Amino acid sequence: MTMIFGVPAAAFFGQLLLGLINGAFYALLSLGLAIIFGLLKIINFAHGAQYMLGAFAAYLLLNYLGINYWAALFLAPLIVGTIGALIERYLLRRITHIDHIYGLLLTFGLALIIQGLFTNLFGVSGNRYPVPSELSGGINLGFMFMPYYRGWIVAIAVVVCIAVWFLIEKTKLGGYLRAGTENPALMQAFGINVPLLVTLTYGFGVALAAFAGVLAAPIYSVAPGMGANLLIVVFAVVVIGGMGSIMGAIVTGLAMGIVEGLTKVYYPEASNTVIFLVMILVLLLRPAGLFGKEA
Amino acid sequence: MSKTYEQLGITDLHAYYGESHILHGIDLHINRGELVTLLGRNGSGRSTTLKSIMNMVGRRTGSIVINGNETIETAPHHIARLGVGFCPEERGIFSSLNVEENLLLPPTVRSGGMSLDEIYDMFPNLYERRKSVGTRLSGGEQQMLALARILRTGANMLLLDEITEGLAPVIVQKLAEVLTQLKEKGLTILLVEQSFRFAAPIADRHYLMEHGQIVEEVKKDELESKKDILNTYLGV
Numbered sequence: 321m322t323m324i325f326g327v328p329a330a331a332f333f334g335q336l337l338l339g340l341i342n343g344a345f346y347a348l349l350s351l352g353l354a355i356i357f358g359l360l361k362i363i364n365f366a367h368g369a370q371y372m373l374g375a376f377a378a379y380l381l382l383n384y385l386g387i388n389y390w391a392a393l394f395l396a397p398l399i400v401g402t403i404g405a406l407i408e409r410y411l412l413r414r415i416t417h418i419d420h421i422y423g424l425l426l427t428f429g430l431a432l433i434i435q436g437l438f439t440n441l442f443g444v445s446g447n448r449y450p451v452p453s454e455l456s457g458g459i460n461l462g463f464m465f466m467p468y469y470r471g472w473i474v475a476i477a478v479v480v481c482i483a484v485w486f487l488i489e490k491t492k493l494g495g496y497l498r499a500g501t502e503n504p505a506l507m508q509a510f511g512i513n514v515p516l517l518v519t520l521t522y523g524f525g526v527a528l529a530a531f532a533g534v535l536a537a538p539i540y541s542v543a544p545g546m547g548a549n550l551l552i553v554v555f556a557v558v559v560i561g562g563m564g565s566i567m568g569a570i571v572t573g574l575a576m577g578i579v580e581g582l583t584k585v586y587y588p589e590a591s592n593t594v595i596f597l598v599m600i601l602v603l604l605l606r607p608a609g610l611f612g613k614e615a
Numbered sequence: 616m617s618k619t620y621e622q623l624g625i626t627d628l629h630a631y632y633g634e635s636h637i638l639h640g641i642d643l644h645i646n647r648g649e650l651v652t653l654l655g656r657n658g659s660g661r662s663t664t665l666k667s668i669m670n671m672v673g674r675r676t677g678s679i680v681i682n683g684n685e686t687i688e689t690a691p692h693h694i695a696r697l698g699v700g701f702c703p704e705e706r707g708i709f710s711s712l713n714v715e716e717n718l719l720l721p722p723t724v725r726s727g728g729m730s731l732d733e734i735y736d737m738f739p740n741l742y743e744r745r746k747s748v749g750t751r752l753s754g755g756e757q758q759m760l761a762l763a764r765i766l767r768t769g770a771n772m773l774l775l776d777e778i779t780e781g782l783a784p785v786i787v788q789k790l791a792e793v794l795t796q797l798k799e800k801g802l803t804i805l806l807v808e809q810s811f812r813f814a815a816p817i818a819d820r821h822y823l824m825e826h827g828q829i830v831e832e833v834k835k836d837e838l839e840s841k842k843d844i845l846n847t848y849l850g851v
C-alpha cells in the first residue's frame with residue numbers, strides 16, 4: 321500500500337478531500353461575509369441562518385413543489401437573497417447612521433429568530449436531501465474513491481468564488497462596489513444610487529450563503545442548527561484571512577479546510593481546534609489578518 | 616441659451632452638522648457660463664456650502680435651485696444627474712481603483728462630456744500613469760485626476776473645492792489654463808479658493824464668506840474699488 325508520511329494514501333487523500341469540501345464552504349461563506357462587511361461595515365451574524373435557509377429552501381422546493389436540485393441551485397439563492405435584500409432595506413438601513421455594532425446585534429437577533437422559527441416548524445433533527453441522480457456514485461482514482469458529488473462541491477465552489485472575484489475586481493459594477501466600500505458619500509455625489517447598491521450587495525452576500533446551503537443539503541442533514549455551528553469556524557477563518565480582501569477570503573477558506581483535513585490525518589485530537597489555534601497565532605503575529613490591510 | 620439663464624440659485628440656505636449650525640442663510644446666484652469664486656478664511660463655511668449643494672451635510676433648509684429644479688428635498692445621488700460635477704477638498708481618489716478606473720467611475724450625467732482621449736490630451740501625465748493605483752500619483756496628478764474625472768461625465772456645472780491647495784506653481788498655472796479652457800467651453804464653475812491671486816484673473820465674480828454667511832459680493836471690475844473690503848476679509 322502507498323504511504324504518505326507514514327499514512328496510507330487512501331486515508332491521506334480521503335481526509336484531504338474532506339478538508340477541501342469544508343474549505344469550499346468556508347470560502348463561500350467568508351467571501352459573502354467579506355463582501356457585506358466591505359460595503360455595510362457590519363458583521364453579518366445572520367450568515368449561518370441564511371446558509372441554513374438556502375438548504376431548507378432546496379428541501380422545501382423539492383418536497384412541496386417537486387423542483388429538483390439543479391433548479392434549486394439558482395432558485396434558493398434567489399429567494400433567500402431577496403429576503404436578504406428586504407432585511408437590508410427595511411431593517412438594516414434604519415440603523416446605518418448609528419454605531420455598526422447595532423448591525424451586528426440586529427443580525428444576531430435575526431439569526432436566533434430564524435433558527436427558532438425553523439426549530440418550531442421542523443424540529444431539531446435533520447432532514448435528508450438526496451444527492452442528485454446525475455452525481456450519485458463515484459470514481460476510483462486509484463489512490464482513493466471519490467464520490468462525484470463531493471468532487472462537484474469543490475469544483476463548483478472554486479468556480480463560483482473565482483467568478484465572484486472577477487466580478488468584483490475586474491468589472492465596472494465591481495468597481496462601484498470597491499469605490500463604495502472606500503467612500504460611499506462621494507460615490508453618491510457622482511450620481512450612484514448607493515442605498516440601492518448596499519441593498520443589492522447585502523442580498524448578493526446572503527445569496528452566496530444560500531448557495532452554499534444548497535450545496536450542503538445532500539451531504540449534511542438539513543437542520544435548523546446547521547449554520548450556527550459552521551459560522552463560528554467561518555468567523556475564525558475570516559479573522560485569519562483579514563476583512564476586506566476578496567481573494568484573501570477565498571484562499572484562506574480553502575487553506576483552512578485543508579489544514580483541518582490534514583490535522584485529522586496526523587493528529588485527529590486537534591482537528592476541531594486547529595483553526596482556532598491558527599487564529600490565535602495570526603492574531604498575535606499579524607492582527608489585521610493574513611490578507612488584511614494594516615491599519 | 617440666453618445670457619442670463621440662472622444655473623444655480625441658492626436662497627436662505629442653512630446647513631447643520633448634527634447640532635452645529637454652520638451656514639446661516641446663504642444667498643448665491645450663478646448664471647450659466649460664469650466662473651464664480653467663494654473666498655474666505657479657514658472655517659468660514661465654503662466647503663460646507665459646496666457640500667450642501669450636493670446634499671452631503673447633515674441637514675439643510677432653504678432653497679437650492681439647479682437648472683430650474685428645486686433640490687432641497689432631492690436625494691444626493693440625483694443631484695449629479697442635474698449636471699453637477701463635484702471635486703471635493705480631499706480629492707477623493709479611490710485607492711482600490713487605478714487611474715483609468717477612477718476616470719471612468721462617475722457615470723455620465725449629460726451628453727457632451729469630454730472623451731477619454733480628450734482628457735488624456737489635456738492631462739498627458741494621466742495617460743502615462745493610467746494603470747497606476749490612483750493614490751500612488753503625486754498630489755498634483757491626483758488633483759488633475761479629481762478634476763478630469765468630472766469632465767468626462769458631461770456635467771455643465773462644476774463645484775471645485777480648493778483645487779490649488781498645496782500644489783507647485785507650475786501645476787497651479789496649468790490648472791488656471793484648464794479652468795479658462797473650460798469656461799470658454801461654456802461650463803459654469805463655482806470655485807472655492809484660498810488663493811486670491813489664482814482666482815482674481817480668471818473669475819467673473821467673487822463671494823466673500825465669513826462665519827457661515829456671505830458678507831460681500833465683488834465683481835471683476837470692482838476688484839480695485841473694493842480692495843479694502845477684500846483686505847479685511849482675506850488679508851490679501
Ligand SMILES: Nc1ncnc2c1ncn2[C@@H]1O[C@H](COP(=O)(O)OP(=O)(O)OP(=O)(O)O)[C@@H](O)[C@H]1O
Binds near residue numbers: 658
Ligand atoms: N463634518 C463636520 N461636522 C461638524 N462640523 C463641521 C464638519 N465639517 C466642517 N465643520 C465645521 O463647519 C465650519 C465650516 O467648515 P468648512 O469646511 O465649510 O470651512 P471652509 O471654509 O471650507 O474652510 P477650510 O476648508 O479652509 O477649513 C467649521 O467651523 C468646521 O469646524
Ligand SMILES: [Mg+2]
Binds near residue numbers: 661662704
Ligand atoms: Mg474647505
